[in-house]
Amino acid sequence: MILVYTHTITPRIRYIFKHILTRTLLIPVGFTSKVEEFVAHNGPKISYTKTPLGNEFFVKSNDLMFEQGVNDLDINMQKWEEVPCFFASGGKSAIPFDIFAASFYLITRYEEYLPHVKDIHGRYTAEQSLAYKNGFLEKPVVDIWAYKLLKVLKEKFPEYEYKSRSYKYVSTIDIDNAYAYKYKSLIRTFGGLFNDIFKFRLLNVWNRLAVVSRLKKDPYDTFAEILRIKKQYNARTVFFCTVSDYNTFDTNVSASKTKYKLQIKELVDYARVGLHPSYFTMQNPGILKKEKQRLENITNMPVLRSRQHYLRFNLPDTYQQLIDLEIEEDYSMGYASNVGFRASTCTPFYFYDLDFEIQTPLKIFPFALMDATLNDYLKITPKQSLGKIRDLRNEVKAVNGMFITLFHNETLSNYLRWKGWKRLYESMVKIATS
Template sequence: MLLVYTHNISPRLKYVFRHICTRVLGVKVDFTNTIESFIAHNSLKMSYTKQQLGSEFFIKSHDILFEQGLNDFDIHVSDWDNTKCFFPNGEKSAIPYDIFAASFYLLSRYEEYLPHVKDEYGRFMATESLAYKHNFLRQPVVDIWAYKFKAALQKQFPDYEFPEQHYSIKPIIDVPVAYHFKLKGLMRTTGGTVKDFFKFRLRDLYMRYAVLLGFKHDPYDTFKYIINRQKLSKFKFLFFFLIGDYSTYDKGINPNKRNFVSLIKHVADYCEVGLKASYFAIDDAEILKKEKKRMEEIINMPLKSSRQSFSRLNLPDSYRNLIELEIQEDYTMGYVNQLGFRAGSCTPFLFYDLDYEVQTPLKICPYHFLDYALLKEHSLLDKKKALGALIDEVKAVNGEFTAVFHNYTFSENERWNGYKELFNMILNSAQDED
């Protein structure tokens, strides 16, 4: 166990030390503000305060972990070996930056509480982030800093054996609409037919009725392929089905359709199933509650995981609503148009509510890859190169690689050419570790 001496055992300090030490490095941590207890401890120990006590392992603390509320810090990002960091802390410190303060800034999404420009869906944009502006978005810097901290501790305590951590993957299948043509109802089918006809989309018109008459397979129905891939993997896939009401933004299948319910039940026999909350559920706790109840009736078990439609987050309200409904995990923390690490970490972490200054029970499982983000890469080779580099970053810190694909990504649509290969790259990356 690591014992930390500090002048103020604040909620922020306990939160971030437990993420870095316990979640990332697998080391238990405890805290004291009594010098006698600190001296008596005969294992890993360090001081985290303004002044070094003696010759102990010491990291000079930044004020952010002892404050309450928000402060618009003037942050200067600097190079540090093969990465970046901020909040420098002077020569006496065992490492040149206060990685705990910097990690808290990223994990708490401090910058998303400050004034910023949102996109047309009300989302925090990657281009507004410190990581994007200073070119470290594609590095899990919190985990990298944790391993630098570990290396410094090992130098001071060479006899201590750190637990071994392992790389893992979490494939996410997002299902905003299970079928392209099937189960759409008379009005939507008629409307689609008219649109296809007047826009001269004759191939779509042919496909629509070939599917409806049973001569062709629905292009979005890729569930058999995905389940077959699941059977060959030791890591559970996690499906998010949209079962909210039809709206301007959400155009899924009617959740009362028996065949749609059967599909969800079938998938749940092999994979984990969570709720893809609808666009309007993010702002309306009653809608979210209704959708949660609807999904629990389908899967016949308590709902554990959620993901927000369009990857929308409105901090802290979005997460407070999930906590209120006792949803345990959320998979919305990431960017739609950029690869990388929105919260700086590839290790799931607990949501810290900056308004209430409390660590909550909601586990945030950040994703680092969403299929749309690679469409800007022109060739399959470029896509593989970008994905491979991201996987290598996560492997280097024994993190969890979380990737979001959609069910239609595995269709024969030309737009998604090569995406099955990318999916297999991720699955194979975990097999390489065995």
Template sequence: MILIFTNKITSRIRYIFKHIFTSILGIEIKFTSNIEEFIAHDGPKISYAKKELGSELFFEAHTLLFDKGIQEDLEFSIDFKGEIPYFFRTSDKSALSHDLFASSFYLITRYEEYLPSIKDSLGRFQSKNSLAFQNGFLKIPVVDLWAKEILYKIQEKYPDIKANQRPFAFINTISSHEAFKYAQRGIGGTLAGFIKDFFQFKFQSIKERAQVILNLRRDPYNTFSFLLDVHKQNKLKSIFFFSIGELSEYDHNISIERIFYRELIKSIEDYSFVGINFSMRSTDQTHLKKEEKKAMETISHRTPNRSRQHLFKLNLPFTYRDTIEIDMRKDFSMGYHDEIGFRASTCTPFLFYDLKYESLTLLKIFPFIFSDHALKRKHGYDQKKIKQEILSLIMTVKEFSGVFISVFHNHTFSNEPQWKGWKEIYLDFIDTINTIQKEK
């Protein structure tokens, strides 16, 4: 156990110290603001303050963890040691040259996403505006890396302190925005599809739609048998996120009133975890999220606790507040739709801290590292580069004993021209994960 002294034990300090020491390093800590208790303690101890008290290990504190609210005028410069960024510089008296606790808090709470910025056409925070993207460290889980640096400093003074070595973990997720491309659309939806394809001169789509409707071919997006077979063969229990909201401009799934769709979800749940892909319509609309959650409960006869926001649209803190209000406990939306890497600069799941309310919540955030769409956007049809990119990311997460979370979609394995070769990419990915997990 490490005793930590700070002049004022704020909710921010409790949050980030527990994440670094407990969640990442597996080290027990205790806080105190009592100087006499701290000085009298003869075990491992560190102080987090403006001035050191004595012979303890001293980490000089930036003001961020003692502040409240969002400081729009917060300014800092970034220093680099190689490719590794450091900010919130401290004095020479500190054990580290920068306040890595405050830096970690800034990144993991997504402080910058509360600041004014230009959103994309869907109202999403843009990856290109992030500190990590602009400074070239988006593919580095710097919070986990900094945690190791903190540990090394502590072990220099207290060599008996040992971190609990976490195993590398993998969570495979499949997002199903559209379970079927043509099937189960009803008479109205099918006719509308034919008419739209005709006026857009998509004659191949007209042919395919007719073949699917006449049961002459399988719907191209219905790749669930392929996925389940792969997962069963590899003893891989994945999470499938299904869209069950009503149709809108960005929500194109079939109605949950369709028996075939309901049976599909129930059959998937026999071998996998099932979560809700909340519709775009439900963004910041708590009552719609409640309706979608209730619909999923009716289908599966279980209470869902895993969620993902459609197209990864997050509006902090409101999206997560809505998720908490309807009693969802695990969210898998933290990542960028158009970039690869660590949006929250960590490969360790973390609890959501509401910067507006200055409160820790029980909502656990599971940050994903890449989506198939982001990989395709970056590397096009170059399978070799895609596989190399994935392997590099896996090895990075393995180095920090983190949790590797991927995002694929059912339509990715449709064998349509734009997704040619992705079944092979997926199989290679799963084989690589299996090999890594077997290594000691």
């Protein structure tokens, strides 16, 4: 165990020290504000305050860790051996910046509580983030800092037995549209047909008629292929299912359709299944509760994980709503427009509520990339995407983190805008699990 001395033990300090030392580096941590207890401790120890007590391992603390609420902070970037960092400490500090305050700032998404301009879907944008502005969005700097800290700790305390975690991969699949044409209502089927005819999309007309008349398999029905890849590469896979009412942004088949219910039940037999809360749940917790109950009625088991549709969430409101509904895991932490690490980490972490200054039971699983980001926002080819995926995987593997990807069942369809993308998913899983 590492004993940490600080003049005041705050919830912020307990939270971030446990994340960096225990969850990331697998080192148990204890806390004391008594100098005599700290001095008497024979094992590894860190003092975290304004001035060192002696010649111990000392990290100069930033005021952020002793404050409450959110304030507008001045952040000046620097480098720690080529790695961007901030909250410089200087003096007798063992490292040149306050790694704990900087990590806390990034992981809690402190900047998202400050005034900002939202995009058309009401989301915080990557371009406003510190990581984007300073060129480290595609690096899990919190984990990189942690491993650099580990190196310094090993030099200071060589006799301590350090454990190491292992790299993990999780493939997540969002089901926005389980089927392109099957099991839609007559109104939607004929409406879509006339729309395609009016816009002279004859290939769509043929495909719709062929699928509806059972001459052809529905292009979005790629679940058997995803499960085959899961089994072949032993990839942990989580499906997020939409069970919302129909609206402009949620166009899946109705959750009352027997075939869709059976498909969800089949997925539960082979993989983990979570809720994909619909577009308007961000403003309406009542809809969120209804959709959770709807999915639980289909699966006959509690819904413990979710990811917001369109990645729409507000901090801390959306996460507070998930906690109220006893959701344990959220997978929404990422940007639609950019790949990379929104919270600057590839380690799952517990949501820290800056409104109430507490660590909550909601565990956040940050993803590194989404198929729609590569295709729709970055507009790169499947081949170029594979290079980007490999780079991100390497970043995560270098710190033994968790590499999480977000794809849709539609991506494997090789249909319309996903033409040529089917092979990418299997190639990605192969790389990620190798």
